[in-house]
Amino acid sequence: MTTSPSTGPVGIRRRALLTGTAAGAGALVLGVGAFAPAAQAATFVKGADVSWLPQMEAKGYYWNNSSGVKQDVFTILKGYGITAISLRTWVNPSSDPANGHCSIEETAAMAVRAKNAGMQVLIGFHFGDTWNSVGVQNPPAAWASMTYSQMLQAMYDYVYHSCNVIKYYGVTPAWVKIGNESNSGICHPVGSISKPAQMTGLLNAAYDMSKQVFPSTPVLVHLAQPQNLAGVQNFLNAYQNNGGKWDITGLSSYAQGSNVTGVLANMKTIQSSYGRPVLQVEYGGPVGKPTQVRDSLTAFVGGIKGFGGLGTFYWEPEGYPSFNNYNSSAWDESSHRPTAALDGFL
Template identity: 70%
Template sequence: MNRIDRRTLLKAAGAGAGALASSALLPAGPASAATFVKGADVSWLPQMEAKGYTFYDAGGVQRDLLTILKGYGINAIRLRTWVNPSSDPSNGHCSIEETAAMATRCKSAGLPVDIDFHFGDTWNSAGVQNPPAAWAGMSYSQMLEAMYNYVYHSMNVIKAGGVTPGWVQIGNETNGGICHPVGSLSRPAQMTGLLGAAYDMVKEVFPSTPVLVHLAQPQNLDGIYGFLDAYRGNGGRWDITGLSSYASGTNIPPILSNMAAIQSRYGKPVMQVEFGGRYDRADRTRADLQAFITGLKGFGGLGLFYWEPEVYSPFNSYAMGAWDPATRRPTTALNGFLNA
């Protein structure tokens, strides 16, 4: 590893890092330091466009999706990336090269991006954390080297496209760790080492970009605390705690209370990086979106990303998009961004 002395990185990994001030955790530019992030994950967009899907605004005028989203106050985009994905439209693509191209497009539209590493070849989530196939037989030391190289390369691909990410997530819903079994929560030192390698390489290429750890199910505080206590206890570093919640109605207030508790316990601002609601209950989803944004603002949360609002049938079976397949116009769900 010739880009930086490994001993320096490992020393830094054990030393910890001071929490950034909240104002430093939001990107400069269209989403300024004082701006609450209203975002959308649109990682399926290139595949939808390749298949001929088009998008119309509320008035029936065909426009670029990013332009339509900005009309609802959306000021940031989240993009996932996989290591060696297949060509499947729903479960593949999103290589770092494709993600970088999309990030450049977002920059041209005036939208900062959150890069979401899954550290797999396809979906990783709270219940599934499979390593990339190329890493599956590796020892911990080999996987650590692979992580350093992969994240360092990925960040430089993004940089070559002229983009400085607004945020980077090191893992997706990592409640049980990453790259099982080597980096599982049951092996907290190895889990922290792998995530620390990712953190270091993000910061080496983009020193001022905030790094998130991302956890699901904030309704289960014991599970969140179990991960974060183990991670912090082994020297883990992060700047923002990212959380997923698709809660609705009366389930939202207690989850917001938990989010505030997580922020207070660890001294890291919270960002809700995934939200969604049923397409066939758009008014309910609009109200839920508004409730989450209002609640997050109330305790100083940084923002919220709607997960894949652009999806409409028959692209795939995802039922939480915010687009009408008959008119190809947005549903009322997105008005929650304007009302909050």
């Protein structure tokens, strides 16, 4: 199905090192600015992460449209102007419905489904076996005892293999995201931000292998909490100063109400300071306050569009609280109808 990790990616990795294009090649930055103008000229992206959808469907969950008619989630989302789907993927996940699944094979199947629905696809690597986020950056269990050089090779092999699985299924992602809310680095402690050269090396390996398989697909790094501008800048400065490669800066923000204005100002600063367009890859809010969530989403869409950002993704709008124990959704579980929250995209 794909090139064996024991042959293809290692060979390509070695060739990349010899030609000076791989992560260990110093401060050479590939692709900087190459995608930003085209990306900024593109249509503003409205998207949703629905990675829980297959597990929820397997448990019998369903979703109605605003008229109360049961319908495919992608069809309903398209009615709100959503044209892109974000899908996370984990290395060796468990079978837990809420905290597992999302293997690259399952993610590829979802990518095909999104493509067949006429949607663009964002593939997001967590570089773990389950959630990694701003507060947690655990490596996959199989990588936990590796040295930096071993982990670097594992990163090359994993991303190259995973991208080839996606390609085998006939999907070319519109975006690839390397890491998830990586403010403190990735794969601690080896890729911690306290070891910026190693952090950058691992992420550059992921960048290089994504570009090897999908040369025209822009690659994102992903930071959380843009309300804390210094925290985002701390990562981006360390990454940039060590030769980090990225085409788009992905940001998570769930800000609501009066907090949105300050976050938008920081997003604009991040975009102008680093010369890469910003994409809000996560947004959401309390399921019990749909009008607040709608109005805040409207503010984000208008504000990001106003300073030339790329778009906004709603995180797991279909995720009923009874499934995931999160108080964040854009569907009412009693009626199975979308709440007013998604109207912020209209």
